[in-house]
Amino acid sequence: MGKYLHPQQRDHIHTLAARFIWRSELPTWLLIAAVYGGWFAALLYWQTLGLLASTLLLIWFTAWYMSLQHELIHGHPTRYPWLNQLFGTLPLAVWYPYGVYRDSHLAHHRNDHLTVPQDDPESYYFTQDTWARFRPWQKRVIHLRNTFIGRLLLAPLLDILHTLHGAALAFRHADRRGMAMWLIHVALLAALFVWMARLGFSPVWFVLAVSYPALALTKVRSFYEHRAADDPLARSVINEAGIVWRVLFLNLNYHSVHHDLPGVPWYGLKAIYLHSREAYQQRNRGFVVRGYGEWLRQFWRQPVDVTAHPGVKQGEEYGPSAGISDVRR
Template sequence: MGKRSSHYLNEHQREHIQRLSATFLWRSELPTWLLIMTIYGGWFSTLAFWQTLGLLPSTLLLIGFTAWYMSLQHELIHGHPTRVAWLNQLFGTLPLAVWYPYGLYRDSHLAHHRHDSLTVPVDDPESYYFTQASWARLRPWQQRVIRLRNTFAGRLLLAPLLDILQTLSGAVAAFRDLQVRAIVMWLIHGVLLAALFVWMAQVDFSPVWFVLAVSYPALALTKVRSFLEHRAADDPLARSVINEAGLFWRVLFLNLNYHSVHHDLPGVPWYGLKAIYLRSRETYRLRNRGFLVSGYGEWLRQFWGTPVDVTAHPGVKRGAGHE
């Protein structure tokens, strides 16, 4: 079940998870090993044979493999397929998605999993919320940009650009302030990215095309998953969504649509999340106070041009609910 288990499981749920974790599939981590081989094999093969496949099919395949790779990086961070952190990092360090050093993403994401800080700005580095003070300091045009980003269309088209600018700003700050650990991560990332671009050029695939037509749309795909993935609530268990998405999205996002289950049991491998959810569906629905959606299409229809209210954080009561 991983290094950490939930404090909120009843005995019936614990027994179910223990049975699952004793199976060959879980002990071998075979699904994740196959995933690693599929993603790496598909990504490099597509680039190597892109002229045979054609530019458009190759671009679409690369978008899919790159977005899938970002889901794999998340799985590596949570201790799969091995319990050896440096080995998992080895599988996720190649910058196939261009923008983020694995180490920085790992540190940020593990901080995001601090139970009582979830969604709280500053404390949660992945929160889309602002503090009341920082929201008030934004100029009207900046607030309009944020509200545009909070539409489904804006999350696809604008949010990747804002994330990239924020990441590059962080890189500049790291070098300016001599943050040695971050500088090392960025230097390794830059060297590996340069090597990938050199290889792309050797197979006559434009690195510029890859950045604009592959990596940006791939990052946008990941924003589908994170759209209204969390909300502000006093009870931490009510802050993460359950999204009963279709097969395509479940595979692409490695079942992270069952996000409430993932935050409850972050050590569970991706192929176990759905089974655990289905076994305890009503329990999870009660725990997250009905924060449930039938699929990403529901978010699209409801919020295509209408922003979700994720601006100034309303504040949460520390120690409320199950803190």
């Protein structure tokens, strides 16, 4: 449980956790059924639904599946990581093996290192040395990626390219664990594409018109989700988003609460936030936004300043932070 909670907050969370709905993890079980049922039904009945309707449904369920994978990584709905992994291993979103995302994301949850380029594998920042070495065209690409529109249109492509580069490195360096994750992922993806083709649904269409837009949707949530700040409590945003976004992102818009209490299930985040709204807003130093439309209006063309990390003067980078992008969901 978060080490910054006051006794009243702790009592409230203990009360919530004692309820049947938390103990049974029923909402997450229902979510798994809804995501898998909706995704496969949209494909099975795509000819009846029509290409446009089935594509739109698949975009939603694919993005929702990525939110579900995040919940599985954090220990829901069971206490057994291997069982949770089974629910998230199918490559319904195409690009990322579950294990790659899991390892990156759990490392991201070291709050004292949040946003620091050398230590946070999901940071959008660079060290000042790295930023100084970038060529002008690279800086232009990064600035474009840091606009709201660029985050939707360009960032998925950069992430995909970087992820594929990571796969190539795993095989080049004979990383057995990484190779195994990718081989299993590719085998399952090939089987999925064969099944799609037999249904008459083009795998190429799925990749271009479903998986890419679905990945772009996840970029709405992660846009300016973290900022560089001296106080780790002030680094994660609270986004008071509307119900559609909250459902799609499983309440991760309350991101400061999630980083404070990463083990809390998705259906508990809003209740905890509303119970201690003023306390959380004070603790994250007012890093609050009133819905994703505010980000769109403010940054549709103007880039958010996520470039050289102000707290890192020098040092060698490793992993994803040394490139332009990585797995960030």
